[in-house]
Amino acid sequence: MLQTIISKELKRIFSDKRLIFSTFLLPALSIFLMYNLMGILTSNRLNDIEKHTAAIAVIEAPDSFKTFMETYADRESYQLEYQAAISEELKEQVKAGDLDIIMQFPDDFADRIAAYEKSAVPDIHIYYNPTEDYSRATNNELKSELLHEYHNHLLEERFGDLNKVIAFTTNTGENPEIYEIKNEKKSSGFGVSQLLPMLLSIMLFASAMGIGMETIAGEKERGTMGAILLTSVSRSTIALGKMIGLAILAIISTLISVIALVASLPKLLAITGGDLTGQLMYGPMEYMQILIILLLEVGIFVGIICLISVLSRSVKEAGTYITPAYMVVMLGAFAAMFSFGKTATFMYAIPLIGNIYALKSALTFELTMIDFAIVIAVSLVVIGILVMATTQAFKSEKVMFNA
Amino acid sequence: MLEVKDFTKIYKLSKKQMKEMRTDEHNKVAASHIDFIAPKGEIFGLLGPNGAGKTTTLRSIATLLTPTAGEIFVNGVNVVKEADKVRGMVGFLTNDIKMDENFTADYIFEFFGKLRGMDKEQIDKRKQELFSYFNINEYKDKKIEELSTGMKQKLAIAVCVIHDPEIVIFDEPTNGLDIITAKAVTDYLLDLRARGKTIIISTHIMSVAEKLCDRMAIIIQGKKVEDGKLDEILKRWEASDLEDAFFKMYVTYGKEEK
Structure with missing residues (x-):
């Protein structure tokens, strides 16, 4: 039954x-x-972001930055537009997604870098739009790569030898996976x-x-x-x-x-x-x-x-x-x-x-x-x-x- | 033979049902102290208006509902104590119970044959008899949803009597049927009677009862108000026909309740 x-x-x-x-x-x-x-x-979205050429408006860019960019290995990924001053129009462009980043250097950036023992550490202002994928990705990339490299470049100029200010690095070998100790199963x-x-x-x-x-x-x-x-x-x-x-x-x-x-x-x-x-x-x-x-x-x-x-x-x-x-x-x-x-x-x-x-x-x-x-x-x-x-x-x- | 003794059925109402029925009562008496005997080889009619308690009584005989009080015996077997045995002796047809329309007539017949404990040979033999009787053979491979209302009713009857039950209960058997199908159904009931089966039908159509029933009981508002043979009832109520007698009963007993 x-x-x-x-x-x-x-x-x-x-x-x-x-x-x-x-x-x-x-x-x-x-x-x-x-x-x-x-x-x-x-x-597609991830590939698109990766291939995207970031549009950045650089305000009051010091000569050292311009020179650095001419030799920066990944310069093709950035389309820089040097401007004299920040404006509401530029911010509107970021808001609309037409511009990815506004990077504003202090007007006395070069002086403060030169007189670093007497001056306060200069602060670079990076304006971005967190609701736009390109802008958000560029913001992260700028901080972790381009500006990091520029920072090291300035330190090297200042001290002649970067090793004077870098005590150590972590996992910088060619094959970082060798440091992964994982349970394979x-x-x-x-x-x-x-x-x-x-x-x-x-x-x-x-x-x-x-x-x-x-x-x-x-x-x-x-x-x-x-x-x-x-x-x-x-x-x-x-x-x-x-x-x-x-x-x-x-x-x-x-x-x-x-x-x-x-x-x-x-x-x-x-x-x-x-x-x-x-x-x-x-x-x-x-x-x-x-x-x-x-x-x-x-x-x-x-x-x-x-x-x-x-x-x-x-x-x-x-x-x-x-x-x-x-x-x-x-x-x-x-x-x-x-x-x-x-x-x-x-x-x-x-x-x-x-x-x-x-x-x-x-x-x-x-x-x-x-x-x-x-x-x-x-x-x-x-x-x-x-x-x-x-x-x-x-x-x-x-x-x-x-x- | 069917014996109904002092049968009472009281439904407990849920709050939702009380609200729907607009009543403060927690119980609804569907049948009260009903008793009658349906002898073997006769057609017994249970008559009354809609909501009188006919279907409740028939469902209790068929073991679908349990009596609140009283006893029902099918060929001497108690429907509550030996429900499984009774189900093997009873065939019950009601409009509330339908065949699954997703299947063919053939499959449904075999399915219920198996559920009735019949082997393939028995099922095939019975199928041949009943499908021929009701002219279903031509439509046996069609899905039930594709059959006409009349053909669905014929199939439902065939499934209902597949196990050749001793007691056949038809609740409003000709309700909603065209005249040709209704004739086929009534002819089949007469045929079953001739074969010595006990048949109980319920109907609110008095002409059907007059034509078919050997004995009858009239239920009004859950109570049996009359029973006996047609001529005895007509004589007691000094009525020209059953409809006339029924209205006289309704005026008498229906009023009492109000």
Whole structure:
């Protein structure tokens, strides 16, 4: 009987091309296109900023600066316009994005540099627009590169030998990566651990939500559930059949979405600044942990969705009640994404949230067997409670027939 | 045989329902102390206006609702204590319960056959009988959503009696049907009677009851006010037909409640 009910739930989706498209293919296609598009646009934006020739108005530029710029290696990246005084018109240009930076030297800059023992240190004013990408990037680049080099140039002129004022440098070798002492395994999973728990959890819930509301609340609303309840099949079997059917559909939908996600991962990681240069180093243990955590997560999601759906009189009502649960999942997913450091053990005991954190920890090889056991135990208890509550709801005439 | 003894059903109203019904009462009495016997091989009619408690009574017989008080026996089996057994003996057709329209007639028939514990051979044999009787064969591979209202009703009847139940309950069986389909439904009921089944129908159309029912009970505002054979009822109420008798009953018992 259980198999008959499960196969009906599967057939309902798989016998309808429109439902196959909307349940499985559309979310996967959306993920693939969306993340690829986001990745391409982000890469283009970063490349564009990198290639951009910064337009800078230099006010009261000292001769030493002009001379320096003639020999500065990266001078092609800057288009300098020397002006005598700052004006409101120039500031308006920065505000409008037509000019990236106004760099204003004090009018006595050269004198103060020359008489440095008696004068105050001159301050260069850099006006920029933080809401413009080019202006913001140029501001950072000016300080860390061009003006840093100019500063060293002046010091060298002043003391004849730069080593007189530089006590030490840090990691200036040709290959700075040799100084990185990292856990290769953790590093390989770091990129995916930032995004996958969040995306997987949200996708799992979203796919189960759409099908689940239709499977139970929809059948109640249309009156097709009553025909099944009239048979000698126990209410527990009907409830379990619906739940297992939904879980299978949610897993299939998520797997297809995961394939789309993995296909877009290189682009997606470009958005967050991560990379996939290292090979993922997951072994059988990690894959088993990830699989079990995901299955438990599906169980909890399906339980929540089925319970809410059976308690609702219509798909619309179910949607209203499921939305807050979806928000909790999203909240947990984002909290896990932005969490840093080792996850405290008690976090794994929080139903639903614990699963998302456990998934992240499993992806970074940080999930201990104790943490894993806690997640399994808590999840099984929660799933058990949800299954029992859903089964009881199926037995209630008040719930099933609004009596 | 069906035996309803002192059946009472009281619904507890939620605050939302109280507000919708504009009442301060926390309970709604849908059926009160109803009793009747529907003998084997007869058509028993449960008559009354909309909201009288007919559907509540029928749903309780079909084990979908639990009586608040009283007892119901289907062939001597208590519907509360042995609900699963009763479900195997009863076929219930009501407009509130529909077939899933995403599937074909063929699939839905097989699905319910399996849920009724029938094997493939039994399902195929029954399908052949019922699909031929109701002329469904031509449409069996079409999705139910593509079928006409009449054909949907015929399929619903076929699914309802797939397990060849001893007791057949039809709630407003001809409601909303065209004259040809309604005739096919009433003919089938007469056919079931001829085969010795116990049939209970509910209707608010008196002419249907007059034509089909061997015995009947009239329910007004949740209470049984009359039962017996047609001629006995007409004689007691000095009425020319059932409609006339019903209005006399309604004036008498309907007023009391007000």
